Every structure is written in structure tokens, then in C-alpha cells.
Amino acid sequence: MVEFSKTTSIKDIEMTINSISSFHLTDLNGVGDQTVKQLNRLGIFNIVDLLFYLPYKYTNKSHITTIQNLELGNKQVxxxxxxxxxxxxxxxxxxxxTGYDETGVITLKFFNTYGSFLKQFEVGKKYKFYGDIKHSSKGMELIHPEIIKEKDFIGIYKEKLFPAYHLTEGLNQKKLxxxxxxxxxxxRLKTICFEDNFQKYIPSYCYNIEQALNILHCPSISEPIVKLENFQHNAHLRLIIEELxxxxxxxxxxKNKNLTHQSYQLKNPLRDLESSFLKNLPFSLTNAQEKVALEIKNDFKNNFPMKRLVQGDVGSGKTLVSALAALHIIQSGHQVALMAPTELLAExxxxxxxxxFSPLNIQVGLLLGKHAPKKKKSILNELFNNKIQLVIGTHALFQExxxxxxxxxxxxxxxHRFGVAQRDALLKKGISGNIVPHQLVMTATPIPRTLALSAFKELDVxxxxxxPPGRTPIETVVFSNTKRLELIKKIRKMIEVESVQVYWVCTLIDDSETLEAESVEALFRNISSIMQDISIDFIHSQMSSEKKIEVMNKFNQNEIKILVSTTVIEVGVNVPNASxxxxxxxxxxxxxxxxxxxxxxGRGTKKSYCLLMYQEPISEISKKRLEVIRSSTDGFFIAEEDLKLRGPGEILGYKQTGDINMKVACLFRDANLLVKAQEIAxxxxxxxxxxxxxxxxKWSKYQSSDIKN
Incomplete structure (x- = not known):
């Protein structure tokens, strides 16, 4: 084990870390190219990955239970x-x-066996089996049990809980x-070693890394199974607290690195644009908007650049807050760029x-990839000469x-629609020496605190x-798609009587036999054939930007009553009459x-509805999820529940959470340890x-193989 002292250099430590991380899987007995491929599918690329591939379940195969004492529903030997x-x-x-011991008789059943399967068992000889105990009309049964060899019973199963790991095709539990x-x-032999320079900070956790791994992979039968399986054993906590x-x-x-950069200095404004802007609004800011606007204003007073994430539920007024931020920059003589994920939203x-901003004599520009060369050249000249103070666009904003x-x-x-590289590419457009632009990132997708911490750890949140007051409550109804015809009739009546407008969303663009979801155009044809005298159109992401904007403008002007769409309309689209x-x-x-x-x-004055259709049969977890959305309009509560049911990757849509690259810790599961870890750090x-x-x-190296692959 490496001992760390005041004279230990970082270079020495890095050599030790690199040495363990680069130890090859093929150096292990029984590992060839095929096994390497199997391990890779599990995310195991080196010895460190293998050691941190922890069990999810444990079984006690060290004790023989007599037939008389077998418990139904439990796995026993x-x-x-x-x-x-x-x-x-x-x-x-x-x-x-059919077999017996001194207390009774039991039947064992094996399914889909090969021809010579039973030849390995001789009548009159003793054998050990492990499996679920059932009861039938003929007595006790063991269904497709595991055959336990004597050498394993006195070897790997002796006085130990046997771990179970998630597997992949071709790799069994025993081999892994x-x-x-x-x-x-x-x-154990010190061929490889973990440097343990963390133990002194957590004396209450008595294990070092090596001891913790030995306990988790080879626990004695005295260890509590429930704590082991829930990642609550002290050996787990020892690893988790260090990783966190x-x-x-x-x-x-x-964050300390950000302090080394300088921000653009905001001069004393020639005029107070904020006051003029707020006076022109037909409403007042909410308390939450004022609070976040003040946090941003205080960020601008620092000598280092702001890096802030603003989360807000649908319709909470994030764009207005970003407008206030932009005004502070513009009134100091600088420029602002706002990047949106789609041309539709940018428009x-x-x-x-x-x-x-027009009443404030602020020039706003729009820069899109579809612009003709002449128009684009004019916009670029105005940007370069500071005639455009706020430019809005998509990826076109950071082109060369x-x-x-x-x-x-x-x-x-x-x-969440942009990668880190895209955000950085736009940021670089404003870097001048050590001066770096302020960054304000916004999301209307509520992200639980632990996930926000993981995915956007360099940002203040x-x-x-x-x-805002006056939002019309939305009634959410869940029903089977077998009632579609009945629904169409009701919607037709509401269009005729109340002149309502409808979004009708399906989940795919192209027909798919696998998912059995109707494509946009097929659904459009279906609804149009039933409501021939109702104006209906469709929109999806494969259409040109011009066509999408044309359709949305018609819908916004109430020329279209039903808009059939993919989820392209989920972000930013605002049609108050659509209910x-x-x-x-x-x-x-x-x-x-x-x-x-x-x-x-729910953006206008009409009673609004969200009608959720599902395809039968529906799973229990899907029922629970739809009940959550039916019963709540709180986006943050919904996000927390979705996290519990589906996991972090599903919430963010991309692999943006730190959990993905963590070896042992899970920010959601281990939330109770976050404060302690923060204090230690x-x-x-x-x-x-x-x-x-x-x-x-150390932990970066331990996680590196996952990140690279």
C-alpha cells in the first residue's frame, strides 16, 4: 500500500493511479478476446472497473435446510x-x-433439458440443490434449481454470502x-494497490478501500443482507462518501477556476433601461422572478463571469428574466446572444x-442558417459594428x-438540447484574453436538485x-386509445360551439410496427377523413423551417383548428387560444x-384540457407514471417522481448526469450523504x-474508462 507523506509528489501518485488503471483484463486467468468483449458490454474495461462492479444481490448457499424445515417462497439449499x-x-x-432426506420427500423439476441431462445423477447418491421452494398438490417442489457441486459448497459458498451481479450474454455468475x-x-498480494489518502477524514468509517471491496464482494454470512442489497452497509458508505x-x-x-477569469465590466448606464422596460409591461413580476433577477444582477457586480442556470416551470416567466439580464449588459454598451434549439423557437x-425592446431603441437581430447570403452578410456586419445589441438564433450564432x-x-x-461543445463554441466568440462572457442557461424542464448538481455542477442554480397569476388551470384526463372516436366527436363539438384550437401530438414521425404508434401524417389523414369540414394541418421536425413557421403562424392566427404534431411543439410555442x-x-x-x-x-382565458391516451395493455409502472401527471401540475414534483420511476438518464434525455460516470455513488440514492461529503470536500x-x-x-482515473467509452 502506498504511504502518503508531505514529500510524496503528485507525479508519484499519478504513476500509482495509472499503474492500476492500465492493468489489463487479459492478465487474468481465463480472459481471452471473447471474455473481454463480454466484460466491455458491462462497462468493465480494466481491473478497477472489475473491482468496482459491485453485486446487487446476495444469497446464503452455505447452509443446508432439511425438507421438513423448508420455507415456502424462499431460496434454500x-x-x-x-x-x-x-x-x-x-x-x-x-x-x-424425486429425492429424500431424513425428514421428508421432495420433487425437483427441470425444464427444456438436453438429452443426457439426468445421466449426471445416480439413484441412491446424494446431491445438493439451491432454488425456490413451491408447494403443489403432490407436495414440496423445487423448480429448476441450481445444482451445487461439492467443491463449491466447501469452497466459494462456505461461510460466505454469495454475490449476484448483473450479467450479459455468455458470462455467468461463477465466471464473473x-x-x-x-x-x-x-x-491482497500488493500486485496492485489503492492509494488511501482519504481515511483520515472519515475515522467513523473504519475500512480502507481494499477492505471495503473485500467485504462487498466476499461478505461473511454474519453481514446484514438488507444493508448490503440497499447499498447501506458501512463498506458501501466508505466508498460512497469518498467518491461524493x-x-x-x-x-x-x-468554480475556483472561474474566479481566475475576468468578466466584462458593466459601466454606469447612461439610462435606466430596466425601469423603462418594466413600466411598459402590462403586468408585474412575480416574487420568484424578482428574486432570480436580483441574483443575476448581483452576479454582474462580481469581477468574475456569471455562470448561472435558471430553472422554471412551464410558463413561469424565464424569458422575461433573461430579458432583464440582457438589458443590464446592453445599457453598458455590450452585446448579448441568445441561442435557441430550433428556428421555430428562435423566431x-x-x-x-x-x-x-423596440420602444427602448434597442436593435434586435435574428440570425438563422436559412438566411440568404445577402441578408446574412448584412446581419454579420451589424453585429461586428455593434449595431445589433441583441442577436437571437440557433447554431448559426457560433459559425466561423x-x-x-x-x-x-x-x-x-x-x-439540454445543446452539447457542452456547442455552448463553449458560442462562449469563445466573446472571449478576449482573460475576459470571458457571462453565461445564463435556462430550462423549462424541471430537474431535481441532485440531478442539477450532477449535470451542471459548474453552474449556480x-x-x-x-x-404568474391568471394562468388557466388545466384538467388532465387519462384514457385508453380505444375511445379515440368518441374523443374526436367531442372535440368536433367543442370546435363548432366554442371555437377552440387543439394540439394533437403523436410520438413518431414514421410508421413503426414495433412501437405501434401512428405517424403524424397517418394521424392527420385519419382525423381529416372524420372531420372533413374542420381546418387541420400537421407539423414535424423533418419539414423545412419555412414550412413549420408558416403552419405555426396560421395556427396562431386561428386559421387552423387542429394541429397534428410531434413533440416539436413542446418548447416555447405560445398560442393563447389553444386550449x-x-x-x-x-x-x-x-x-x-x-x-x-x-x-x-392554459395560456388564455378558456378552460383547458390535457388528454392523455395510452395503448393497451399498459404496464403497472406506466399506470403509476400517468397517475402522477394526472394528479399534479407541479413540474418539480413530477420530475422527482419520474426520477424515482425511470432514473436520471431518462429525466435529462441525455447522459448528462454524474451518476452515469460514478463507480459506486448515486446522487439520488445517496442524497442523505451529500451535505456530509460537501463539508469534507x-x-x-x-x-x-x-x-x-x-x-x-484518483477518482477521475477510476472513472476514466467509462467516460472514454
């Missing part, structure tokens, strides 16, 4: 003398063994376990900001030909947790996505920068 054996061919081949045992032996602390150290490092933002005069703030709308949202195959969408779609209605970072670096490097 029995030892019986074979009395009779036979194979019967019904609809499938069933091999049966044997490979992990080899890796543990390398630790390393995670927090990386956050501190990122809508352009019209809103132009309406807000785009140059800004003084880009001091970038605003990213619906940030603000939450607009209040909706009905129908979602086909709603069980296939994430709850946050359904909540986003639902937020497209803060103390280490303040008192021992070198050790902080070592701990971060």
Missing part, C-alpha cells in the same frame, strides 16, 4: 438422495427428480465472480424581444464567419418556483416531456490543496 428420475415430453421437455476474486487477490467528496472537490475546482423569441463587437452575455435556452392538448401513446413519453407539452395550453480544499488534487485525480 437442500441435500437429497436421488430416489427416482425421468424425462417427460409434454409441450416442452421436463426432467423430474472468479475473475473478481483474482482481482481481489492482486490487491471527490465529486464536490471537482465542483470547487471548477418566436425574436418577435417577443423585438416587441419588448460570425464576429461580435463586444459579446458580454450568452443566453442558452433549453440548454436559480429556481423560478412561482407561476386542448391530446397526446397519443402518452405512456411512451417521460413525465417531464408530457408536462412540457401540457404547458402549451470544503475542509480538504481549504486545508490541503495537494491532497484535494490527489483525491480528484
Amino acid at each position: 437442500i441435500e437429497i438422495t436421488v430416489e427416482h428420475k425421468e424425462t417427460q415430453n409434454f409441450r416442452r421437455k421436463i426432467s423430474t427428480i 465472480y472468479q475473475l473478481i476474486i483474482q482481482a481481489l487477490d492482486l490487491l 467528496s471527490a465529486f464536490y472537490l471537482s465542483i470547487l475546482k471548477l 418566436q423569441h425574436f418577435h417577443n424581444f423585438k416587441e419588448w 464567419s460570425v464576429n461580435y463587437s463586444s459579446l458580454a452575455l450568452i443566453i442558452i435556452d433549453e440548454q 436559480s429556481v423560478i418556483d412561482e407561476l 386542448i392538448m391530446v397526446i397519443e401513446n402518452s405512456e411512451r413519453l417521460g413525465l417531464s416531456q408530457i408536462h412540457q407539452l401540457r404547458g402549451r395550453v 470544503k475542509n480538504i480544499y481549504q486545508e490541503d490543496k495537494e491532497n484535494a488534487h490527489i483525491i480528484m485525480e
Whole structure:
């Protein structure tokens, strides 16, 4: 084991870390190219991955239970003398063994066995089996049990709980376990070692990393199974608390790095644009909007650039808050760029900001990839000469030909639609030496606190947790798609009597036999054939930008009554007269996505409805999820429930959570340890920068194979 002292250099530590991380799987006995491929499918690329591939379940195969004492529904080991054996061919081949011990008789059944299967068992001899105990009209039964060999019973199963791992095709539990045992032996023999420079910070957790891994892979029968399976054993906690602390150290490092940059200095404004802007609004800001706007204003007072994420539920007024941020930059003589994920949303933002900013004599520009060369050249010249103070666009904003005069703030709308590289590409357009633009990223997809911490750890987080007054309540109804015809009749009547407008969303663009979801155009034809005198159109992401904008403008002007669409309309589209949202195959969408779609209605004065259709049969988990969305309009509650039911990757839509690259910890499961880990990390970072670096490097190396692959 490496001992760390004041004279230990970071280079020495990195050599040790690299040495263990680069140890090859093929150095283990029994590992060839095929096994390497199987391990890779499990995310195991080196010895460290193998050691941190922890069991999800444990079984006690060290104790023999007599037939008389067997408990129904539990898995147990029995030892019986074979009395009779036979194979019967019904609809499938069933091999049966009848056996006994000194307390009773039991029947064992094996399904779909090969021809010589029963030859391995001799009548009159004793054998051990492990499996679920059932009861039938003929007495006790063991269904397709595991055959336990004597060498295993006195070897790997003796006085130990046997671990179960998630597997892949071609790799069984015993083979994987044997490979992990080899890796543990390398630790024991000091062929490889884990540097343990963290133990002194957590004296209450008495294990070092090597001891913790040995307990988790090879626990004695005295260890509590429930704690092991729930990742609550002290051996788990020992690893989790260090990994979370390393995670927090990386956050501190990122934020400290940001402090070394300078921000654009905001001069004393010649005129107070904020006051003029607010006076022109026909409403007042909510308390939540004022709070977040003040947080941003205070960020601008710092000497280092702002990096802030603003979360807000659908319709909470995030765009208005971003407008206030933009005004502070513009009145100091600098420029702002707002990047939206779609041209449709960029156009809508352009019209809103132009309406807000034109009375203030602020020039707002729109830069899209579809612009003709002449128009694009004119916009680029105005940007370069600072005649455009706010430019709105999509990916076109960071193309090579785009140059800004003084880009001091970038605003990213619906940030989860962009990669980090795209955000950085726009940021670089405003970097001048050590001066870096402020960053404001926004999302209308409520993200639970733990996920926001993981996915956007370098950002400060603000939450607009209040909706403006006057929003029309939305009634959500869930029903089977077998009632579609009945629904169409009701909607037709509402269109004729109340002149309502309807979004009708399906989940796919092209026909799919696998998912059995109707495509947009097929659904459009279906509804049009039933309501021939109603104006209906469709929109989806494969259409040209011009066509999409044309259709949306017609819908906005009430020339279209029913708009059949994909989820392309989930973000930013604002048609106050639209009061009905129908979602086909709603069980296939994430709850946050359904909540986003639902937020497209309820923006006017009419009673609004969100009608969720599902395809039968529907699973229990889908029923639970739809009940959550039916019973709540709180986006953050819905996101938390969706996280519990579907996991972090599903919530964010992309692999943006730190959980994906964590070896042992899970931010959601281990939320109760976050405060403790944060305190430990803060103390280490303040008192021992070198050790902080070592701990971060250590866990970064442990996680590197997952990240690279």
C-alpha cells in the first residue's frame, strides 16, 4: 500500500493511479478476446472497473435446510438422495427428480433439458440443490434449481454470502465472480494497490478501500443482507462518501477556476433601461422572478463571469428574466446572444424581444442558417459594428464567419438540447484574453436538485418556483386509445360551439410496427377523413423551417383548428387560444416531456384540457407514471417522481448526469450523504490543496474508462 507523506509528489501518485488503471483484463486467468468483449458490454474495461462492479444481490448457499424445515417462497439449499428420475415430453421437455432426506420427500423439476441431462445423477447418491421452494398438490417442489457441486459448497459458498451481479450474454455468475476474486487477490498480494489518502477524514468509517471491496464482494454470512442489497452497509458508505467528496472537490475546482477569469465590466448606464422596460409591461413580476433577477444582477457586480442556470416551470416567466439580464449588459454598451434549439423557437423569441425592446431603441437581430447570403452578410456586419445589441438564433450564432463587437452575455435556452461543445463554441466568440462572457442557461424542464448538481455542477442554480397569476388551470384526463372516436366527436363539438384550437401530438414521425404508434401524417389523414369540414394541418421536425413557421403562424392566427404534431411543439410555442392538448401513446413519453407539452395550453382565458391516451395493455409502472401527471401540475414534483420511476438518464434525455460516470455513488440514492461529503470536500480544499488534487485525480482515473467509452 502506498504511504502518503508531505514529500510524496503528485507525479508519484499519478504513476500509482495509472499503474492500476492500465492493468489489463487479459492478465487474468481465463480472459481471452471473447471474455473481454463480454466484460466491455458491462462497462468493465480494466481491473478497477472489475473491482468496482459491485453485486446487487446476495444469497446464503452455505447452509443446508432439511425438507421438513423448508420455507415456502424462499431460496434454500437442500441435500437429497436421488430416489427416482425421468424425462417427460409434454409441450416442452421436463426432467423430474424425486429425492429424500431424513425428514421428508421432495420433487425437483427441470425444464427444456438436453438429452443426457439426468445421466449426471445416480439413484441412491446424494446431491445438493439451491432454488425456490413451491408447494403443489403432490407436495414440496423445487423448480429448476441450481445444482451445487461439492467443491463449491466447501469452497466459494462456505461461510460466505454469495454475490449476484448483473450479467450479459455468455458470462455467468461463477465466471464473473472468479475473475473478481483474482482481482481481489492482486490487491491482497500488493500486485496492485489503492492509494488511501482519504481515511483520515472519515475515522467513523473504519475500512480502507481494499477492505471495503473485500467485504462487498466476499461478505461473511454474519453481514446484514438488507444493508448490503440497499447499498447501506458501512463498506458501501466508505466508498460512497469518498467518491461524493471527490465529486464536490471537482465542483470547487471548477468554480475556483472561474474566479481566475475576468468578466466584462458593466459601466454606469447612461439610462435606466430596466425601469423603462418594466413600466411598459402590462403586468408585474412575480416574487420568484424578482428574486432570480436580483441574483443575476448581483452576479454582474462580481469581477468574475456569471455562470448561472435558471430553472422554471412551464410558463413561469424565464424569458422575461433573461430579458432583464440582457438589458443590464446592453445599457453598458455590450452585446448579448441568445441561442435557441430550433428556428421555430428562435423566431418566436425574436418577435417577443423585438416587441419588448423596440420602444427602448434597442436593435434586435435574428440570425438563422436559412438566411440568404445577402441578408446574412448584412446581419454579420451589424453585429461586428455593434449595431445589433441583441442577436437571437440557433447554431448559426457560433459559425466561423460570425464576429461580435463586444459579446458580454450568452443566453442558452433549453440548454439540454445543446452539447457542452456547442455552448463553449458560442462562449469563445466573446472571449478576449482573460475576459470571458457571462453565461445564463435556462430550462423549462424541471430537474431535481441532485440531478442539477450532477449535470451542471459548474453552474449556480436559480429556481423560478412561482407561476404568474391568471394562468388557466388545466384538467388532465387519462384514457385508453380505444375511445379515440368518441374523443374526436367531442372535440368536433367543442370546435363548432366554442371555437377552440387543439394540439394533437403523436410520438413518431414514421410508421413503426414495433412501437405501434401512428405517424403524424397517418394521424392527420385519419382525423381529416372524420372531420372533413374542420381546418387541420400537421407539423414535424423533418419539414423545412419555412414550412413549420408558416403552419405555426396560421395556427396562431386561428386559421387552423387542429394541429397534428410531434413533440416539436413542446418548447416555447405560445398560442393563447389553444386550449386542448391530446397526446397519443402518452405512456411512451417521460413525465417531464408530457408536462412540457401540457404547458402549451392554459395560456388564455378558456378552460383547458390535457388528454392523455395510452395503448393497451399498459404496464403497472406506466399506470403509476400517468397517475402522477394526472394528479399534479407541479413540474418539480413530477420530475422527482419520474426520477424515482425511470432514473436520471431518462429525466435529462441525455447522459448528462454524474451518476452515469460514478463507480459506486448515486446522487439520488445517496442524497442523505451529500451535505456530509460537501463539508469534507470544503475542509480538504481549504486545508490541503495537494491532497484535494490527489483525491480528484484518483477518482477521475477510476472513472476514466467509462467516460472514454
